[in-house]
Amino acid sequence: MLQxxxxxxxxxxxxxxxxxxxxxxxxxxxxxxxxxxSFNNDLLQNNVMEMMVVKxxxxxxxxxxxxxxxxxxxxxxxxxEKPGLIIYISVDEGSLKHQLIKRYxxxxxxxxxxxxxxxxxxxxxxxxxxxQKTNVVKSYxxxxxxxxxxxxxxxEEEF
Amino acid sequence: xxxxxxxxGMSFVPKKEVSEEAKLKLNKLAESKKEYLSxxxxxxxxxxxxxxxx
Numbered sequence: 686m687l688q689x690x691x692x693x694x695x696x697x698x699x700x701x702x703x704x705x706x707x708x709x710x711x712x713x714x715x716x717x718x719x720x721x722x723s724f725n726n727d728l729l730q731n732n733v734m735e736m737m738v739v740k741x742x743x744x745x746x747x748x749x750x751x752x753x754x755x756x757x758x759x760x761x762x763x764x765x766e767k768p769g770l771i772i773y774i775s776v777d778e779g780s781l782k783h784q785l786i787k788r789y790x791x792x793x794x795x796x797x798x799x800x801x802x803x804x805x806x807x808x809x810x811x812x813x814x815x816x817q818k819t820n821v822v823k824s825y826x827x828x829x830x831x832x833x834x835x836x837x838x839x840x841e842e843e844f
Numbered sequence: 845x846x847x848x849x850x851x852x853g854m855s856f857v858p859k860k861e862v863s864e865e866a867k868l869k870l871n872k873l874a875e876s877k878k879e880y881l882s883x884x885x886x887x888x889x890x891x892x893x894x895x896x897x898x
Contacts, residue, residue, distance in 0.1 A: 692894055699884075699893055711884055711893075721876065739881045741888055775877065790853060800853030806867040808874065825854075836866040840856035 687755040697734075700759050704752055709741040712756055714763060714772070725834065726827045732769045732819070733812070736760070738782070748785060757789055764798060764815050771824060772813040783809055801825055805838055 689702040700712040714734045717724075724730045738748075738756060748756070764772055776782040786809075790800055797817045801824070803810045812828060814821055832838045862870075887893050 701888070701893075709888070711888060713884060722873070735877075737877065737881055737884070739885055741885050775874065793852070796852065798852060802853060802855040804855065804857050806862050806870045808870055836862070836869060838862055838866055839859045841859045843855040843857045
């Protein structure tokens with residue numbers, strides 16, 4: 686686990702992680718305002734926080750093993766602690782960040798964490814929920830309605 | 845496992861081809877995220893993001 690400092694609030698939280706190479710990686714969780722994304726649904730508007738990761742001063746998307754582990758520990762803590770929270774991440778399909786998310790999901794041991802992933806136009810929109818604190822079915826219905834109303838996209842399960 | 849998340853998650857794809865209008869809107873969303881990330885780094889470097897605890 687790498688060292689970090691944090692700045693945590695109700696509408697946004699930032700974690701400043703110091704990597705082994707002494708660089709800073711910022712992990713941010715931010716509530717989405719209606720002017721950014723209007724879900725037209727209280728459950729989503731009140732509970733979705735976007736998660737973003739950016740490295741200060743370094744170009745590239747690669748993450749060392751220790752950094753990946755630290756991000757996962759902080760992610761788990763946030764999703765475990767905040768009631769009703771839905772963590773949203775958008776990435777380019779097939780990108781390093783997308784591969785990292787898939788690795789996190791495949792190796793995750795938190796059986797109460799659920800993931801709803803929507804792929805469209807070369808992008809992937811991933812929503813993480815804690816099924817002990819968030820109604821997964823209601824969230825799924827609200828997300829399907831959002832994509833249909835906002836983008837005219839009807840989704841079906843990927844097989 | 846290649847095309848689908850494990851059994852704790854579900855993955856969805858569009859039933860039909862995504863319209864050009866929807867693609868533009870989705871790209872715009874991605875652009876605004878990039879702008880936010882740039883600002884986040886700028887704010888960090890300028891000392892505007894305060895570390896509260898470790």
